């Protein structure tokens with residue numbers, strides 16, 4: 001890959017804190033990780049709706065959708081997954097800078113890739129949500145019939161079957177969708193955001 005030279009970081013006249021104040025809440029990325037069918041998209045979309053209802057500016061970056069566009073040149077090799085997550089991390093960082101509560105729903109199977117995204121964001125801007133639904137439950141749901149294909153050998157390198165998933169060591173939030181209904185998961189996340197001050201504007205920022 002070629003790296004650009006002769007580039008300079010362009011600073012903005014408006015700060016991230018000012019954008020957050022304008023919107024009335026803080027920004028961060030809610031990074032969902034877990035097996036296919038664990039419930040990442042379902043929960044992320046329900047949280048986005050709940051935040052919208054509270055007039056919080058949020059946006060879901062979803063696995064398949066991003067792969068149709070931005071990352072359409074990437075497959076599922078370890079290298080491509082790493083690049084997939086790196087790009088999504090950078091897009092998330094821009095969204096967070098814009099003041100938006102950003103939700104991402106990607107398997108993101110490699111711990112090092114997720115930790116790299118965490119390192120690119122500010123201290124409290126990366127909230128890792130481990131959707132820890134057992135493989136057997138995900139496989140039984142088989143929403144997209146991909147587990148059946150993987151078991152038949154029609155897909156190789158499928159996460160949880162013949163490709164690895166590395167569970168987070170210290171996620172901010174853990175959810176097992178086989179143990180609780182969707183509404184409880186949404187409430188769990190909203191409670192975390194409220195308790196940690198994400199749903200109110202940062203103090204001490206001078207009005208323009």
Ligand SMILES: Nc1ncnc2c1ncn2[C@@H]1O[C@H](COP(=O)(O)OS(=O)(=O)O)[C@@H](OP(=O)(O)O)[C@H]1O
Pocket residue numbers: 035036037041063064067076080081082084085105106107108109144146155156157158159163
């Ligand atoms: N080999 C293989 N392994 C895992 N998943 C596969 C594979 N091939 C296709 N799919 C479908 O792609 C979705 C996962 O894409 P992601 O971008 O989230 O994957 S990753 O984070 O780069 O690992 C995943 O969707 P979700 O069910 O939303 O997770 C699958 O539908």
Ligand SMILES: Nc1ncnc2c1ncn2[C@@H]1O[C@H](COP(=O)(O)OP(=O)(O)O)[C@@H](O)[C@H]1O
Pocket residue numbers: 034035036037038039040041042043105141143177178180181182185
């Ligand atoms: N308690 C629950 N929470 C979230 N999803 C659930 C729950 N129970 C069953 N499901 C179902 O599990 C599936 C999860 O699929 P999806 O959200 O696409 O997962 P992922 O994005 O992790 O691949 C959906 O069909 C959803 O309706």
